[in-house]
Amino acid sequence: MKAGFSTDLGKTSPLGSTCPHNLELCGDCEAKPLSMCAGLPEDGFKELERIVTDVALPAQAPIVHEGDPALHMFNVTSGAVKVYKLLPDGRRQVIGFLLTGDFLGFSIRDAYAYSAEALTPVTLCRFSRRQLEGLLERYPQMERRLLSIASNELAAAQDLMLLLGRKTARERLASFLLTLSRRLIRLGADGTSFDLAMSRTDIADYLGLTTETVSRAFTQLRKDGLIDLDGAAHVTLLDPEELESIAEGE
Amino acid sequence: MKAGFSTDLGKTSPLGSTCPHNLELCGDCEAKPLSMCAGLPEDGFKELERIVTDVALPAQAPIVHEGDPALHMFNVTSGAVKVYKLLPDGRRQVIGFLLTGDFLGFSIRDAYAYSAEALTPVTLCRFSRRQLEGLLERYPQMERRLLSIASNELAAAQDLMLLLGRKTARERLASFLLTLSRRLIRLGADGTSFDLAMSRTDIADYLGLTTETVSRAFTQLRKDGLIDLDGAAHVTLLDPEELESIAEGE
DNA sequence: CGTGGAATTGACACCCGTCAATGACTGTGG
């Protein structure tokens, strides 16, 4: 990392360390097979390692801010992140939660259209957008991979639109728990019993509800024997198939 | 013919003919500068013309069906299209309206995740997905263009999530009218006074409301002197700035 | 002119939001 290469991260998160990329090489990256880097050839990684910076941030640290120049793109290598948009009066819509392997940084007109914040301590690998674009020209398979990631995000966004526009509170929560469960399974974790990295408020802002309604929906699912709660953060799915029926509105 | 979406459909059969690609060449395509084809070099167009098929469809014609194998990608060359998802019990969420130049066909796991239907008589150019992928390998600038289109769609999807999750009926309708207005301006049409190609039901399914609520919101905006209605389909924006304030929830 | 579907309007119900109180959990300092 060159001196004077000041970044939005360095300024906004005094507690987060930004270290040169030598502690962990892309070759060892656990997130690699899940991420945009999957399928990149050997020499591509060499080039990637030259433009990438590892970043570690504490919980609650801001990562990008809506409206700021989109200088960087990120890959989450561990932890959880929330991505959201705000209305001027403070109403918030969480548009996604990012886990290990997830990409952050699609943008238009060179500005971020959303803010992102760490939910847990996170590690990210960060690219300069300009430098990554140069790399994309030389490694078209990476561009194809990004297109595929964008397609997947688009499909997830469309699922969320259906949820926000047409599902009841109960259906929304069931959908959320199942989607999260499947993502955890893909990461090799337990999809039946897991911790929620996000607060009730974050879940509410994701599902287009209030914390009270989310809380009532949790209680209802628990009373119906569909889930178990151990504290507020630990969930066990007792009847995934029935949850699936509810999530799809059947 | 509705003003906002006017094109000459005279060339094409009103009943939906599929003709060999020789009546209209890509070189003459009006949608070209707006579409995925923008910036493609001369020889790219030659190749494109070989794999593209012009399709003309009447209003209400289905274009793609959720769950079907995603064999094709499309570019709208005239008319208007609605894209939507359904829940098993029939609840519908319109995830977008497509106008001239808009792309249709991003998919994951080789299946469409949405259905699409013509709102007006439409013309489309249709590609085989497999053949287009071959073309993308030889013309990386086209892949880059697709990535940019996907980024834009993602940003639009995120705006819609904010709308669906957090805006009131009045704010949703104001947002919808303004967004449509801006798109029409980009197409060289009048952004102040225009026809709506979609029914109240379609608008309701887009905004996550019922037709009754949409109708009441229209009436309210009219009584407040913010818009004028000439019949149900023709709208005039009388105070775009105030509409903008409402749309952003200020 | 009739006719039929779409849009509008009205009356009412209900799900979810709002406001408020209580309970649970976490970390801290005495």
Add this chain to the structure above:
DNA sequence: CCACAGTCATTGACGGGTGTCAATTCCACG
């Protein structure tokens, strides 16, 4: 180790915005 504070989650009472159901009204089209 416990008392305490502060935050977050839960629960309850109530109100409001939007949905539901039904009755016109409006228009496009024949």
